[in-house]
Amino acid sequence: QKEVEQNSGPLSVPEGAIASLNCTYSDRGSQSFFWYRQYSGKSPELIMSIYSNGDKEDGRFTAQLNKASQYVSLLIRDSQPSDSATYLCAVNPYSSASKIIFGSGTRLSIRP
Amino acid sequence: DAGVIQSPRHEVTEMGQEVTLRCKLISGHNSLFWYRQTMMRGLELLIYFNNNVPIDDSGMPEDRFSAKMPNASFSTLKIQPSEPRDSAVYFCASRYSQGGEQYFGPGTRLTVT
Numbered sequence: 001q002k003e004v005e006q007n008s009g010p011l012s013v014p015e016g017a018i019a020s021l022n023c024t025y026s027d028r029g030s031q032s033f034f035w036y037r038q039y040s041g042k043s044p045e046l047i048m049s050i051y052s053n054g055d056k057e058d059g060r061f062t063a064q065l066n067k068a069s070q071y072v073s074l075l076i077r078d079s080q081p082s083d084s085a086t087y088l089c090a091v092n093p094y095s096s097a098s099k100i101i102f103g104s105g106t107r108l109s110i111r112p
Numbered sequence: 113d114a115g116v117i118q119s120p121r122h123e124v125t126e127m128g129q130e131v132t133l134r135c136k137l138i139s140g141h142n143s144l145f146w147y148r149q150t151m152m153r154g155l156e157l158l159i160y161f162n163n164n165v166p167i168d169d170s171g172m173p174e175d176r177f178s179a180k181m182p183n184a185s186f187s188t189l190k191i192q193p194s195e196p197r198d199s200a201v202y203f204c205a206s207r208y209s210q211g212g213e214q215y216f217g218p219g220t221r222l223t224v225t
Contacts, residue, residue: 043217098160098168099157099168
């Protein structure tokens with residue numbers, strides 16, 4: 001089992017709809033969770049961090065964390081073509097608090 | 113404040129040559145991470161440092177790779193000798209505190225012919 005798992009996609013969502021990106025992790029004691037966006041040819045860019053169960057909203061983005069289910073998600077409301085990118089889920093595992101484990105990413109495509 | 117700075121942004125070299133990649137951390141950050149990204153293998157952690165000390169180098173592919181952090185703000189990743197399979201984008205990232213967010217540099221695109 002991979003430490004951080006994501007569906008590779010591509011996930012195709014119509015413009016204006018809600019895009020839902022999902023991630024599961026294996027280390028039950030993980031404490032910190034991050035979502036990065038990576039445009040083609042660019043570096044990963046941090047867009048959200050979440051540390052406690054529940055929802056955290058920032059503009060059109062909402063991160064959701066459920067530690068009991070070992071599940072973290074990212075919702076993008078009112079999707080725009082500029083949201084088309086690869087989204088990387090990252091987890092700071094309890095087993096190694098110094099490093100972040102990245103998922104392989106979900107490619108999101110917003111169709112006009 | 114400037115973000116993570118990497119140089120060069122692009123490097124093309126011939127097999128067998130030495131390659132040195134450079135990274136400058138965000139001021140005040142105390143952890144540095146070197147990653148490699150390819151289409152096939154995704155984003156791989158090569159090595160990371162806390163307070164200039166290498167903590168985990170288990171991701172370094174082989175002895176041809178070495179990394180140093182001579183001071184609190186600067187690091188180098190060296191490949192000697194380089195091979196075509198080393199072609200990838202190399203990122204460094206820095207972080208202020210354990211468990212906190214990492215911020216990536218723009219990357220170095222390495223091509224070994």
